[in-house]
Amino acid sequence: MRRLRHLAAASLTAMAIAAGLPSAPASAAQELHLYNWTIYIDPAVVDDFQKESGIKVTLDNYGTNEEMLAKVQAGADGYDIVFPSVFMQDIMSQLNLLGNPGLKSIDGYNNLDQKYFIAKSDPQHEICLPYNWGTTGLIYNKALTKGQAVDSWKVIFEPPEALRGKIAVLDDVRETIGAALVYNGFSFNSTDPKELAKARDTIAKAKPYWAAMLTDGIGDKVINGDFAVAQWWSGSAAQTVASKPDAVGYVIPKEGANGFQEQMCMLAKAPNVASAKAFFSYMMRPDVAAKNTNWLHGGTTNKAALTMVNPALRSDPNLYPSDEVRQRLHLVQDLGDKIRLYDAVWTKIKAE
């Protein structure tokens, strides 16, 4: 759920759709077409793979799961591998959009740690390879929050006087309503109208204190002081923190949070199955997984890679949370038609 510059990506995608992309020229050279979130893979990893395998890789970007689904559903032929979140893997597999790359037969499959998030439709990680996981917590400006407790969702839902007007919340229906649900002690995936109404009221009360709801460029704005506290994804936040460790910090709120995970999946209509399988087995290599994880400031599920992950990352309890904190992480689930309840609540919140 990283959406750096997702608008730019969205407009590029719009142009790509208009231009009828992607074209799959029938050339003899081996190719691989990746369709990934914006800025969500280490370019060096892609380069190394091209050099090692001789396979030519193209990379297109999307900004949201829904955008990717809409494009694949609309018949965007030519892509081999996509990177949906776990709940989107479930949806795509219901829609028969995913192919089976036979992960179990690839060397290194046993390195996958099964304690991380698992798709209902793929309990053994046989269809999709867990790619990167993280949390949605709070990034904060240390100077502006001095003397304030930033360890709870309370700081955005019932902010102290000093922080009012300096709070940013994700412009994302599931993340924002989910955080309010968790703050009220409910499940991140509740479909109980009463609980949703309570979450709606929590947000309605807090909204006047919020400076903005957005998904883009939040790190910069926390550094420069537009925002004192903002709800954000851990990987993006960790990159910001790494660039200015004295100025900003990241925390998983004590009530719990959204734990997200993206998957690497082969499309059912993938034109380059052999190349795709080669890429899966490359990405399963511990050194490659660690390199990419370090670049993403993210989470790997590869046990063998863990020792090669940057110690600063691995030892940060807010980035690699303890098992106890992990208990309080909720994975976004697909809600089917119940998503309408969320949409109604969301529109109400945003229109008022």
Place this chain on the structure above:
Amino acid sequence: MSFASPPPIPRRPLLRPGMGKLAPGFFLFLCLFLAPVLIVVVYSLLTRGTYGGVVWHLDLDSYARVLGLPNEDELRDWDFVYLGIFAKSAMVAAATAGLTLLMAFPAAWYIARQPDRRKFMLLTLVTLPFFVNALVRVYAWMLILRADGLINNLLMASGLIDQPLHLIYTPGAVVVAMVYQYLPFMVLPLFASLEKMDLRLLEASRDLGASGSITFRRVVLPLAMPGIVAGMVLVFVPAFGNFLAPTLIGGAKDLQLGPLLAQAFLSARDWPFGSAIATLLSAVVLLCLFVMARSEGRQAKEAV
């Protein structure tokens, strides 16, 4: 101006010689405008698919929802939230069009009174921003308006304020960014109207004793009216459904039509509902264009 009533207009046959030249344009219009609009209208009448798309089953509930009608099956009470979003977007777009007019009129007037070569240069300057992608221009406004942006830094440095002003993520900021974005749409039609204006009419008005303000109201404004109406429509229509400015500068906090449409199709996966909003939006736009065409028709008649 003639006082005799115009001669009756003879009935014209629908197809006339030479109309074949319209065929390529008409074909494009058919494929790229009419067909997509028809698809949207049809989709708006169907049932929502769980994961996007539509189920081919007639369902008028999307319109009922937009209009705020209750629906017991959906646990829905009377609720005018969507009409409210239409009204708010219309107000923001109208404010944008009004402000754009105020800013563009003096500029258009000045340009229209310059020698031809200078005119050309000034008009080129007016259209210059279009050489840059709209997204980049909106981002530029983010840099200008943000807490440590250009305006706040200047004001702080000059000592006028000691706390940064809250400029970005307000409805006012959205209007400012859209005024900037659409200014050329207003300047160009205004210029076209004002350039044609016969300056001797102004002299005549003054000679007959009219004051400056009366001359402006009774002579300049009516003559500039086609340009004003065209400019207002050209600004209002794109501002009404604008997506970039409300999302980036408005911080998406006050839901407007553009973002609402994106939300319906993406996060809510409700294509029929999104189509219903798009249909109503198109209806409003068509209404505006109709008003413009009517007013131009009237102007043309009066000018006979």
